[in-house]
Structures are given as C-alpha cells and as structure tokens.
Amino acid sequence: MFELTDEQKEIRKLARDFAKNEIIPVAAEYDQKAEIPWPVIQKAFGIGLWNLNIPEKYDGQGLDHFTEALVYEELAYGCLGVFGAFGGNSLALTPLLISGTDEQKDRFLPAFVESARLAAFALTEPNAGSDASAISTRARKVGNEYILDGSKCFITHGGIADLHIVFASTDKSRGIKGLTAFLVPAGTPGLSMGKKEDKMGDRASHIAEVLLEDVRVPVANRLGNEGEGFKIAMRTLDVTRPAIAAAAVGVAQRAVDEAVSYAKQRVQFGKPIAEHQAIQFMLADMVMAVMASRALVWQAAAKIDSGRVDSMLSATAKCVASDTAMKVTVECLQIFGGYGYMKEYPMEKLVRDAKITQIYEGTNQIQRQIVANLLLK
Numbered sequence: 359m360f361e362l363t364d365e366q367k368e369i370r371k372l373a374r375d376f377a378k379n380e381i382i383p384v385a386a387e388y389d390q391k392a393e394i395p396w397p398v399i400q401k402a403f404g405i406g407l408w409n410l411n412i413p414e415k416y417d418g419q420g421l422d423h424f425t426e427a428l429v430y431e432e433l434a435y436g437c438l439g440v441f442g443a444f445g446g447n448s449l450a451l452t453p454l455l456i457s458g459t460d461e462q463k464d465r466f467l468p469a470f471v472e473s474a475r476l477a478a479f480a481l482t483e484p485n486a487g488s489d490a491s492a493i494s495t496r497a498r499k500v501g502n503e504y505i506l507d508g509s510k511c512f513i514t515h516g517g518i519a520d521l522h523i524v525f526a527s528t529d530k531s532r533g534i535k536g537l538t539a540f541l542v543p544a545g546t547p548g549l550s551m552g553k554k555e556d557k558m559g560d561r562a563s564h565i566a567e568v569l570l571e572d573v574r575v576p577v578a579n580r581l582g583n584e585g586e587g588f589k590i591a592m593r594t595l596d597v598t599r600p601a602i603a604a605a606a607v608g609v610a611q612r613a614v615d616e617a618v619s620y621a622k623q624r625v626q627f628g629k630p631i632a633e634h635q636a637i638q639f640m641l642a643d644m645v646m647a648v649m650a651s652r653a654l655v656w657q658a659a660a661k662i663d664s665g666r667v668d669s670m671l672s673a674t675a676k677c678v679a680s681d682t683a684m685k686v687t688v689e690c691l692q693i694f695g696g697y698g699y700m701k702e703y704p705m706e707k708l709v710r711d712a713k714i715t716q717i718y719e720g721t722n723q724i725q726r727q728i729v730a731n732l733l734l735k
C-alpha cells in the first residue's frame with residue numbers, strides 16, 4: 359500500500375496546477391507549431407519543476423524516482439510533447455548521474471541548475487534502433503583524446519542540447535561489449551544537427567539527427583570504461599522507463615477524464631450517452647486499466663528508490679502503461695464519436711501522443727523480449 363507523504367502530495371499538486379494553468383492552455387499551439395515550449399520550461403525552472411533528478415548536492419531538486427513519476431504523470435496529463443522536454447533531460451542526465459565520476463558531475467551538472475538547459479541521450483542510429491550492437495558511430499583514441507565519427511537519429515534535443523551523451527563503438531569486433539559512452543558538450547567542433555523530424559504526435563518535443571564529424575573529446579569525457587557503454591545505456595533505461603510509463607498514465611487519465619465529461623453532456627436517444635451501459639462499461643474498463651498501470655509505475659519507481667533496480671518490473675510498467683495509453687485513447691475517441699476525430703476536440707491529439715510511448719525508450723516488443731528473457735532465464 360502506497361501512502362503519499364505530505365511533501366509528495368504538495369509537489370504533485372504543484373505539477374497538477376502547473377499542467378492546468380501553464381501547459382493545457384498552450385498545448386494545442388505547440389502541437390501545431392511543433393516547437394519546444396521554452397516559456398513553459400522557463401516557468402517550470404522558476405518554480406522548481408525542472409532538473410528533478412539532479413541531486414540536491416548540485417542544487418537540483420533531488421527527487422526520488424517515485425516522486426519524479428508523480429510529477430511526470432501530471433505534466434503529461436497536460437501535454438505529452440511538453441513532458442518530452444522534461445523526460446528527455448531526465449533520460450540524458452541519468453548516465454552521468456549513475457556512471458559519472460565526481461569530477462565529471464562537478465564539471466557538467468552546475469550549468470544545468472544555473473539556467474534551464476537541455477541534454478540529449480544519443481544512442482539510436484539509422485541502422486541501429488532496437489539492435490544497439492549495430493551501432494556504427496566510431497570513437498578512436500588518439501593520445502589524450504577520442505575522435506568520434508558517425509550519425510545518430512531520432513535524438514530528443516539532438517543538436518540543440520548543451521550536453522550530448524553519445525554512445526559509440528571503441529571496438530566494433532566486440533558488438534555491444536565494444537560500446538563506450540562520451541560526454542560531448544555543446545560547441546564541440548564537428549557536432550551538428552541534421553534533419554529535424556516532423557512527427558505525428560509528441561510534437562512539442564524536438565527530435566533530430568546528430569551528425570558527428572571528427573568530434574574530439576578529452577579522455578576525461580569518457581563515461582565509465584571502454585566497453586561499458588551498453589551496460590550504462592541499459593542501466594539508464596531501467597531507471598527511466600517508469601518515468602515514460604508515468605507519462606503514459608497521464609495521457610490515459612486525461613483521455614478518460616475528457617471522455618467522462620463528454621459522455622455526461624452529449625445527449626443521444628433522449629439521455630446523456632453516459633447513461634448507456636455500453637458507454638459506462640467502456641469507461642469502467644478504461645479507468646481500471648489506468649489504475650492498474652499507475653500501481654505498476656509506483657511499484658517500479660519505488661523499487662528503484664529501494665536500490666534494487668528491477669529490469670523486469672521497469673519493462674513491465676513501461677509496456678503495460680503505454681499499451682493502456684494507446685488502447686484507452688482510441689476507445690475514448692470512440693466515445694466522442696465523429697467529434698473525437700476533429701482537431702477542435704482533444705482526443706485526436708491524445709491518440710497521436712499516446713502512440714510514441716509504445717516506441718521510444720525501447721519498443722514494446724523489446725520490453726516483452728526483456729520480460730520473456732528474464733522469465734525463462
């Protein structure tokens with residue numbers, strides 16, 4: 359049984375009010391413009407809803423994963439694309455937080471709390487999506503430097519971040535065991551933004567190609583040892599998947615709330631459609647699925663906070679919550695009938711947004727593969 363502390367209730371309320379007052383009113387505009395919502399990020403920074411996972415030692419918020427999940431559900435309730443900036447940063451800073459040396463943290467983290475800045479986690483490549491062993495970005499050690507060459511795609515904050523965490527191969531013959539992670543600060547010559555993607559949903563979040571040509575970083579910018587990159591990436595995703603799952607719960611809860619309110623006021627056959635049992639059962643099934651997903655998210659996040667990261671639980675939370683978000687948003691659109699299909703109403707955006715939660719941070723096929731592998735081990 360999870361009982362929220364007063365502090366957790368307070369920050370959840372802060373995030374809920376922020377979503378209501380600052381995100382929902384501008385969500386459609388940023389969805390249409392497909393732009394990063396900088397004014398929203400600046401306001402979030404101002405009230406302490408940014409840099410949630412940076413430890414207090416570095417003047418960050420230092421939230422545990424459970425509390426972070428509470429906040430992310432609320433932000434994504436407002437708009438998944440806006441949440442993308444928050445979640446993208448949290449994802450990108452996690453490798454530094456879990457594998458960086460004190461010297462690396464001292465060097466890179468303070469800038470993130472001085473002002474609202476972006477970080478990027480650059481793993482995916484055109485020919486290496488689910489299969490990280492196919493990564494072809496290379497890192498050659500020359501003297502006291504590594505020289506990186508290659509390209510990444512679909513990178514949240516790609517090319518515009520203040521810090522890119524780049525996963526490259528230092529030994530191609532070793533596959534995933536030859537991957538190494540590097541900290542590449544903005545302004546490093548040779549790193550540039552390629553094509554910015556025009557997405558179906560999640561449109562307030564920026565994703566783009568990252569081009570790396572003769573990018574030189576000092577050995578001191580290597581995260582962990584050579585060959586530890588894949589391990590760092592997987593440990594990162596174990597920790598961040600519950601955050602994506604929390605966001606998926608936010609999207610699903612929003613869809614249910616919109617559908618409940620619509621069903622109460624839409625009259626057909628002489629009574630509100632909410633009085634038709636078929637609609638009532640749809641709503642009941644959906645809210646049950648959302649509650650079950652939330653319970654899984656809370657359990658997965660609490661497990662991480664207990665110091666016993668559980669890959670199976672993190673993958674399960676991500677998979678169940680995102681499948682729920684997809685199913686629930688589509689069903690809620692159905693409750694809106696033809697109006698649900700119109701851009702004037704909130705449902706079509708929620709359907710477009712929900713879809714990405716089944717794809718990023720590992721597709722749900724990959725989550726099932728993780729669960730099956732652990733189950734059969």
Ligand SMILES: Cc1cc2nc3c(=O)[nH]c(=O)nc-3n(C[C@H](O)[C@H](O)[C@H](O)COP(=O)(O)OP(=O)(O)OC[C@H]3O[C@@H](n4cnc5c(N)ncnc54)[C@H](O)[C@@H]3O)c2cc1C
Nearest residue numbers: 479480481482487488512513514565717718719720721723
């Ligand atoms: C909006 C958005 C944001 C993103 N942000 C980032 C980011 O910040 N950093 C980053 O590094 N990446 C990011 N990505 C990339 C994302 O993580 C990948 O798209 C995802 O991992 C899948 O890779 P892929 O697109 O190449 O698909 P593929 O790997 O080519 O998969 C295609 C299909 O085959 C299935 N499949 C593949 N292998 C198997 C298998 N072994 N068994 C069963 N089915 C399989 C997949 O599930 C999928 O359905 C982002 C993507 C998007 C769309």
